[in-house]
Amino acid sequence: MTYLTPSLRSLFRILSLTIVLAAAAGAQTKDECLACHNDNSLTMERAGKDVSLFVNPAILNRSPHARQNCIACHTGFDAENVPHKEKITPVRCSSCHANAEMKHQFHAAQLRAEKKRGALDQACKKCHGTHNVVAPSAGKGAGSCETCHTDVVGIFSQSAHGKALASGQPGAPKCTGCHSHDITYPAAGADTAAVKRAQERVCLSCHLDNPDVRARMTTAKNFVRAYDMSVHGAALQRGNGRAASCVDCHGSHAMQPGFKSESSTNKTHIPELCGKCHQAISKEYTASSHGIALREGVKDAPSCTDCHGEHSILRPDDPSAAVNEKNVSARICTPCHSSVRLSEKYGISTGKVASYNASFHGLAQRGGQKEVANCASCHSVHNIRPSSDPASTVNKANLATTCGKCHPGANEAFTVGKIHVTESETDEPLLYWISTIYLIMIFVIIGGMLVHNIADFRRKAIHKLKVRRGAAQAPHHVSHRLYVRMTGNERLQHVSLLVSFFVLVFTGFMLRFPDAWWVVLIRGLSDSVFDARSVIHRVAGAVMIAASVYHVGYLAFTKRGRQLFMDLLPRLSDATDAIAVLKYNFGFSKVKPKFDRFSYIEKSEYWALVWGNIVMGATGFIMWFDNYFMGILTKLGWDIARTVHYYEAWLAFLAILVWHIYFVIFNPDAYPMNLAWLKGTLSEEEMADEHALELERIKAAEESVSIAPDVPRDDAPTM
Numbered sequence: 001m002t003y004l005t006p007s008l009r010s011l012f013r014i015l016s017l018t019i020v021l022a023a024a025a026g027a028q029t030k031d032e033c034l035a036c037h038n039d040n041s042l043t044m045e046r047a048g049k050d051v052s053l054f055v056n057p058a059i060l061n062r063s064p065h066a067r068q069n070c071i072a073c074h075t076g077f078d079a080e081n082v083p084h085k086e087k088i089t090p091v092r093c094s095s096c097h098a099n100a101e102m103k104h105q106f107h108a109a110q111l112r113a114e115k116k117r118g119a120l121d122q123a124c125k126k127c128h129g130t131h132n133v134v135a136p137s138a139g140k141g142a143g144s145c146e147t148c149h150t151d152v153v154g155i156f157s158q159s160a161h162g163k164a165l166a167s168g169q170p171g172a173p174k175c176t177g178c179h180s181h182d183i184t185y186p187a188a189g190a191d192t193a194a195v196k197r198a199q200e201r202v203c204l205s206c207h208l209d210n211p212d213v214r215a216r217m218t219t220a221k222n223f224v225r226a227y228d229m230s231v232h233g234a235a236l237q238r239g240n241g242r243a244a245s246c247v248d249c250h251g252s253h254a255m256q257p258g259f260k261s262e263s264s265t266n267k268t269h270i271p272e273l274c275g276k277c278h279q280a281i282s283k284e285y286t287a288s289s290h291g292i293a294l295r296e297g298v299k300d301a302p303s304c305t306d307c308h309g310e311h312s313i314l315r316p317d318d319p320s321a322a323v324n325e326k327n328v329s330a331r332i333c334t335p336c337h338s339s340v341r342l343s344e345k346y347g348i349s350t351g352k353v354a355s356y357n358a359s360f361h362g363l364a365q366r367g368g369q370k371e372v373a374n375c376a377s378c379h380s381v382h383n384i385r386p387s388s389d390p391a392s393t394v395n396k397a398n399l400a401t402t403c404g405k406c407h408p409g410a411n412e413a414f415t416v417g418k419i420h421v422t423e424s425e426t427d428e429p430l431l432y433w434i435s436t437i438y439l440i441m442i443f444v445i446i447g448g449m450l451v452h453n454i455a456d457f458r459r460k461a462i463h464k465l466k467v468r469r470g471a472a473q474a475p476h477h478v479s480h481r482l483y484v485r486m487t488g489n490e491r492l493q494h495v496s497l498l499v500s501f502f503v504l505v506f507t508g509f510m511l512r513f514p515d516a517w518w519v520v521l522i523r524g525l526s527d528s529v530f531d532a533r534s535v536i537h538r539v540a541g542a543v544m545i546a547a548s549v550y551h552v553g554y555l556a557f558t559k560r561g562r563q564l565f566m567d568l569l570p571r572l573s574d575a576t577d578a579i580a581v582l583k584y585n586f587g588f589s590k591v592k593p594k595f596d597r598f599s600y601i602e603k604s605e606y607w608a609l610v611w612g613n614i615v616m617g618a619t620g621f622i623m624w625f626d627n628y629f630m631g632i633l634t635k636l637g638w639d640i641a642r643t644v645h646y647y648e649a650w651l652a653f654l655a656i657l658v659w660h661i662y663f664v665i666f667n668p669d670a671y672p673m674n675l676a677w678l679k680g681t682l683s684e685e686e687m688a689d690e691h692a693l694e695l696e697r698i699k700a701a702e703e704s705v706s707i708a709p710d711v712p713r714d715d716a717p718t719m
Helices: 006-024 030-037 057-062 105-116 120-128 141-145 150-157 158-164 173-178 191-206 211-216 220-227 233-238 246-250 267-275 277-285 289-295 306-307 330-336 342-348 351-358 360-367 375-381 399-404 429-468 488-512 517-523 529-559 560-568 572-585 600-622 626-666 684-690 692-705
Strands: 043-046 049-052 482-486 681-683
Touching: 049 684, 141 158, 150 375, 191 211, 191 246, 191 277, 220 233, 267 277, 267 289, 267 306, 277 289, 277 600, 330 351, 330 360, 330 375, 351 360, 429 517, 429 572, 429 600, 429 626, 482 684, 488 529, 488 626, 517 529, 529 560, 529 600, 560 600, 600 626, 681 684
Parallel strands: none
Antiparallel strands: 043 049, 482 681
């Protein structure tokens, strides 16, 4: 024995224990061992130093080994060596914990070194202690790690995880909870992607799969799960070790929630965080209006995640991505730049969004057209600067270059006129007055037509009801003879105008009202609907112009055409006829005026069509060849053409609907339809009712030359 100066009490205990052990033939219990080792003055000399042999029963009884006898670990005791032999057999933890080595892969290098020199069991005590072993389930994992990892444990204790562990929150992570998995980089050349995937699995084991942790989180499951489908998650699964993982963004030991100013994912640090991988983009953003505002403390300024998302970041060419070219204006720029709150707080003009949405670019974008300018096309993506900045893509000096990306040959004329323009008086007075004048014209003209037609319908409907009831005299009996109203050539011209007109109206209003229910239904048929719409609209415009040019030739080079033109010329009698009809329809006169080949109704319609074709054709041509005409007429000139084109379309459409369709279909004397545009003829009853003067002239001519009524002629009425 090498005990040095034991106390009398200790000596007494040793003598007593010796007698007991001798009697028990080597049987030893924990109490028997503590009979000596419960003395805090019990020491021994080791390497020239006094080493305490004191074992505190209170600590021992709290350890996982409390129910074990001392000799379960301290082996090699027998009756010949009482109380025990001088050199005790070292404790072998692996005798019970055979699989411990596999559970400690985070210290694999250290374990291999200790195992090589035969001291593997001694290494256990460095972390777990001796008699003061603490069970891993007790949640004190950090305590044993700080012996070697003081700096890391200090950082961890201040993190969200460390504070949760200290406060005893269920599911709070401890060191071994994460590091029992192979989630570190043990050597150069390690599979980085595999390590990052392991890290992700560890993070998700709590943040997705642990109910206790989920209950304390403010984010939804889908938000956490979205990482796997993101551009970063997908790249990592493909084996790209450079792809951002949970640890790359959130950190490891110093992890803090995003609302903490010191968090790496706090909004103010996001550009710096993303810049670790996207250096060039981060540099552009930092110098932009948004980056400067964020640095100056404007929390409402957008950072990377505001536009690209957080866990659900997708590639820009993904149609589902918010930053996709077809989504960026509506889903990224509009929410901020149309916000009343932000407008009041920072003076942001909300009119820019409204003007873009009403522009050709905005309408086509909303309609799903594939190639059309969005906000980023002009203002850039990350390097957004105010127009006053010489480096801005929308600075006056740079506009021609910016526009030239989509409009080859763009010159300085492209910059004459406001880019974000509306029809308000304060924004662009010229467009305001054009639209105002057109609205007045539409109200007066279409309103006048409605009043005229309602009175006409009422008079004719009442007369027919009276005839049906015998209260009025039926028209005189007429023959069933037919009279040529439109030749085949003229009907072909009419059909060309009819079809092209309604196709133009349909496809034109599709562009102007891309969110209308009927447009949405059509857009649902294919993603290419709006591209086809553009082609169809132009083809229909070309057909209408071609039909109009042909009609001019028909008027000039055919006998019937020249007569048609002469008969359609306005005369003073047309004004008197219109007044007479109004007096008749409103009951101020009992005499219905007689009309010749064309009444004021057809003449006004014809010349309105001529005017509309000229205006719509000219403005449509300017809009079609925008690059050329904008370079001559300026951007403002193009905007004028577009405004006129739109309101003239409404005027023409409503005039055809209210005026022409009424007299051809809903007119009680023609219902259900005047078939002259299909058959080319009118009955004698129709002639007598609508073209009495022409009928009288025809009959007089026939009588004067004694032409039999049943002998048809090309330029005469037929049976």
